Amino acid sequence: MLDWLGFGSHDHAASSHGHHNHGSGPHGHTHGVVDATIATTDRGIWAIKWSFVILAITAVLQMVVVVLSSSVALLADTIHNIGDATTAIPLWIAFMLARRKPSPTFTYGLGRVEDFAGIVIVLIILFSAIVAGYQAIDRLINPQVVTHLGWLTAAGIVGFLGNEAVAVFRIRVGREINSAALVADGYHARTDGLTSLAVVLGALGVWLGFPLADPIVGLLITIAIFGIVWQSARAVLTRMLDGVEPGVIGEIHHAAQHVAGARIVDAKARWIGHRLHADIAIAADETLPLSEANKITTALEDELFEHMPALAAANIRFSAGHEQHALPPSHGHGEHDGHKH
Template sequence: MTLGFAAVEAMAGWWSGSLALLGDAGHMLTDSLALALATAASILARRPSSPRHTYGLRRVETLAGMLNGLFMLFVVALIAWHAIERLITPQPVEAGTVIGVAALGLAINVIVAWMLSRGEGDLNTRAALLHVFGDLLGSVAALASGIVILYTGWYPADPLLSMLICGLILASTLKLLRVATHTLLEGVPDNLSLGAIGHAMAEVEGVHSIHDLHVWSLDSNHVALSAHVVLHSSQAWPTSLVALQRLLAEQFDIHHATLQPEPLPGQIVTFSSRPPGPKSAASPPPGSR
């Protein structure tokens, strides 16, 4: 839908002389590529883990989101550059054509945005939705510029509204890129506090303290945690482990946790890999030959 209408909008923009339509057509063309990239990333992210990728390919969605965000920066810069040219040298615009095509584009973008909004809220889908939302705003700008030109004849309305939409898209794109970069750098998710998690874990019965605590995002929907747990008594570990896992799942929505138990300094470690086997009847008593 997006790719087909991009061709229609490009021809209409060239015929009418509307930068808003031409810019929106270019934006919709890049969005078609972005949606294709997001679809491929979503398929790859569902592949199971392997000996080479033990977490699977979940980060592909984040990479796709980042690439789409960088693509958006290029589109915004291109539209802004052409808008400045039009402000310096205003050109006539066929307002009636702009209004008709922009209204059709707005309807198509609303349908596509509705379809995407029903999907998963991961970074990949958010990036794709950002592209479509940018198209939607572009259609609104083109429609508004056509109406202004039709009733006032003020041609600078076309590039000015294009620059306004560029500013709105730029703010959302930078936010998306920040989240994608933070995920790829394995930062603590914005909705979680490392200190709050550590203090909550340390309050579990049988736990003395927590150290080497790490929390990071595997993707937009999965958080992983690893920590060293110092115990008051090593015999309490089975009970403490269950309590810690329940705490992390229920309070922080962390379901992938790797916890390493440690005794207090000076304690005798009583963990063993397997229980001792029975003595053999044929074994000689200690001290005998």
């Protein structure tokens, strides 16, 4: 199962020790057979492809009803669905580029293109919000009669079902391959599904004799889209600035507690696309022979990959420094670090 998700093969980088292979447990794989990135990006491309198909069909069906009913709420929802389908394009390009092997120029590969795709997605969502908002405000100023309320209700329900299906695809696969862009896009689709249900409320308001219910719902949908822009932008920019979730560093320290002699003095981590890379310094015991030191780094690698399935590379080194270094609060004690990074 780990191999299928792309987490069974790792690029270990324990500097100066040369351990690139696990001989036991769930990580007993030989490197160079199947590149983990290909497995995960194939999975990502599969999710994107089906998301695009579902949303494209949903948008076409809704557009037909927009023409029939003149509903600006449904128009806003349709614009959003078109924008959501369009986001499949930068994601697909990013996943394809991520499959390329590292080069002398791009020594870590092109995984960061995925973060750039996330920014493009945020801009697409922002554009759809501006267009939908303009249409809703214009309809409030210049009201029009909304017709075909039955079809309008059906279109709202279709929009909800289509977006929920896409949300399930993107969130599930995004979590499997640890892609912030894909997960963000999935939550965007889920919220879009809820805005589709708002179209139904607008149709009900018009049916009850309140014609402004339609543009008001359109405006509420616009506000919801702006909320998605803010949330998605925060998540993607955090990754682009080498930010990690608070629990990542804590998990590195937790893994080290299972290895005798692996006293961490510094730990850093960053995401490159959907692959986590860690740089770890452990306290050096100068009395240890090289063979024992190698056993410690190998054991720590095993524990790290056991505890962190999204980890792609662990660069472990020894530190002989004596400066105080704070650990995460959950560990409640200090260690030492004498390296500049």
